[in-house]
Amino acid sequence: MRRKAVKKVFTIFLISIILIFNKFDVTYSQESFVIYDDESSKIVTLVGDDLFLNFKEVYPGEVRTQEIKIHNKNKETIGLYLRAESADKDKFESKKEQVISEELIDLLTIKLTLKLENDEEKLIYSGRLSGDTEGKEKNFGTMINPILLGEFKKNSKARILAEIYVPESLGNKYQNVTSKIKWIFSCDVKENLYSNKNYNVVTNDSMNIIIPFIFCMLSVIAIILLFIRKIKK
Numbered sequence: 420m421r422r423k424a425v426k427k428v429f430t431i432f433l434i435s436i437i438l439i440f441n442k443f444d445v446t447y448s449q450e451s452f453v454i455y456d457d458e459s460s461k462i463v464t465l466v467g468d469d470l471f472l473n474f475k476e477v478y479p480g481e482v483r484t485q486e487i488k489i490h491n492k493n494k495e496t497i498g499l500y501l502r503a504e505s506a507d508k509d510k511f512e513s514k515k516e517q518v519i520s521e522e523l524i525d526l527l528t529i530k531l532t533l534k535l536e537n538d539e540e541k542l543i544y545s546g547r548l549s550g551d552t553e554g555k556e557k558n559f560g561t562m563i564n565p566i567l568l569g570e571f572k573k574n575s576k577a578r579i580l581a582e583i584y585v586p587e588s589l590g591n592k593y594q595n596v597t598s599k600i601k602w603i604f605s606c607d608v609k610e611n612l613y614s615n616k617n618y619n620v621v622t623n624d625s626m627n628i629i630i631p632f633i634f635c636m637l638s639v640i641a642i643i644l645l646f647i648r649k650i651k652k
Contacts, residue, residue, distance in 0.1 A: 503550035
């Protein structure tokens with residue numbers, strides 16, 4: 420009888436672990452998309468304007484990841500760029516909310532890695548979420564100026580892996596704070612003069628044989644919802 424009871428408890432415990440891990444996967448595996456559309460010749464995002472689907476209810480000491488998929492559905496080659504700036508004041512309910520959000524984006528850090536279809540990886544940014552960073556000293560670019568993500572051929576794809584780091588030292592001041600940052604994707608559509616037909620995404624910034632003739636831009640608001648466990652006095 421005792422063995423059956425132990426077995427039953429173990430089974431319930433095992434099921435609980437499976438349920439917890441399943442919930443974990445669902446919570447942290449949501450993907451967002453940036454697409455250059457063929458019909459409209461515009462950059463569009465899916466799902467919605469918030470690219471940071473997995474950066475909700477984050478806690479001090481956590482590291483969260485978000486995968487953003489890029490897809491050029493246009494028939495032309497495009498150069499895709501990314502930069503960051505503070506969210507507009509109309510995105511906040513009060514001046515106080517805006518000020519504390521801007522404080523927080525200078526305390527949070529983020530690393531962006533571009534992953535190509537051929538498994539090549541390129542570190543494109545590492546520094547403060549605000550984009551105003553010492554990262555330029557390391558040649559990772561600075562997000563207050565446009566970063567060239569790459570030249571994308573027709574139907575080519577890539578992924579941006581965003582990893583956000585939340586300092587353990589954040590205090591109760593940031594309890595339940597929503598932080599917002601504007602990400603601006605822009606592209607120039609280029610006349611393809613390459614004789615090599617095998618490339619999909621080229622990340623060399625020095626290429627000068629592609630002629631830009633169209634420019635488009637999309638702004639999205641990336642939202643981080645931060646929870647701080649209250650410090651007991």
